[in-house]
Amino acid sequence: MVGEERGRRARGRGQGRGAVRRARRRKTRIRVTGAVLVPGALLLCGALVWGPWGGGEGASASAPGSRSTPGSPRPSASADDAKADTGTGAGKGRTAEKKPESGKRVDLSRTPSTSVPVHGSGTFVTAAPVHTGSQGTGTVHRYRVEVERGTGLATRPAAAAVSEMFADPRGWTRTGRDAFQQVDSGQAGLVIRIATPDTVDRLCGAAGLNTRGEVNCRVGTTVVVNLKRWMTGSPQFDGPLAEYRALIINHEVGHWLGHGHETCPGPGRPAPAMMQQIKGLKGCVANAWPYTSEGTYLRGPSVP
Structure with missing residues (x-):
């Protein structure tokens, strides 16, 4: 009887140890399986989060530091509304007005989103010409x-907006001396770039201009448009967003054509297109165009 009792106890201890070993083996298999599945899940999530995003379409791309072929008769730099060393007189010196990539093209006709990418790729896509001819005569x-x-910004709507600005009778083509033709290859004396705030700061900063992630600039033959301003406008400009975009282009191209800064001519009067309106209107009414519909130049006192 004593021997049988001892045998039962030994068998019980053996079964207990076997159960413990089996439990340990199951835990080991779970750990190994988890180690295999978790990286796979991470890879899948990575593919979903970091997959390819659209960025616009165009005929070609160029690096941000590339220069357009010389050809502009006014090659000086200007960066509007930024703190910079500025010359006096037309065309002199320099003047100056988190990466939530949605992957979706932006419709320029819609109300702008306040979520604007701060960072971009640093490379650019050139828009295909909207028209075969030129806007204006001369x-x-x-x-x-x-x-x-x-940026999520499609090139064609942006190019179409710029083309409409050049074609507007209140714009720089009004005098009949200057005409503008969009190209996507060959020589171009003027380049209009729309870039994220960080890229604007880098491109403008290379010319000694402090755009602070907020404003636009012109460096030589290149007008650098801040995506934030293009998409959200300016708190100082109470007109439609399309009008503020026209002011950006008209102001910077005005510098390229040789015009210097002007200020408010008097309370209640239209602010000149060459006024740094983002710094305040000084009693003037916001205005995007250098000329009236009747062809009168909207000028103000010249300022450095």
Whole structure:
């Protein structure tokens, strides 16, 4: 009887140890399986989060530091509304007005989103020409429109907006001396780039201009448009967003054509297009155009 009892106890201890070993083996298999599945899940999530995003379409791309072929008769730099060393008189010196990539093209006709990418790729896509001919009469200035990759902004609507500005009778073509023709290859004396705030700061900063992630600039033959301003406008400009975009282009191209800064001519009067309106209207009414519909130049006192 004593022997049988001892045998039962030994068998019980053996079964207990076997159960413990089996439990340990199951835990080991779970750990190994988890180690295999978790990286796979991470890879899948990575593919979903970091997959390819659209950035606009165009005929070609160029690096942000590239220069357009010389050809502009006014090659000086200007960066509007930024703190910079500025010359006096027309065309002199320099003047100056988180990466939530949605991957969706932006419809320029819609109310702008306040979520604007701060960072971009640093490379640009050139817009295909919207028209085959030129806007205006007189000396034809060939220009390109480029959009930075990573902005979510399609090139064609941006180029169409710029083309409409040049064609508007209140714009720089009013005098009949200057015409503008969009190209996507060959020589261009004027390049209009729309870029994220960080890229604007880098491009403008290379010319000694402090755009602070907020404003636009012109460096030589290149007008650099801040995506934030293009998409959200300015708190100082109470007109439609399309009008503020026209002010950006008219102001910077005005510098390229040789015009200097002007200020408010008097309370209640239209602010000149060459006024730094983002700094305040000084009693004037916001205005995007250098000329009236009747062809009168909207000027104000010249300022440095």
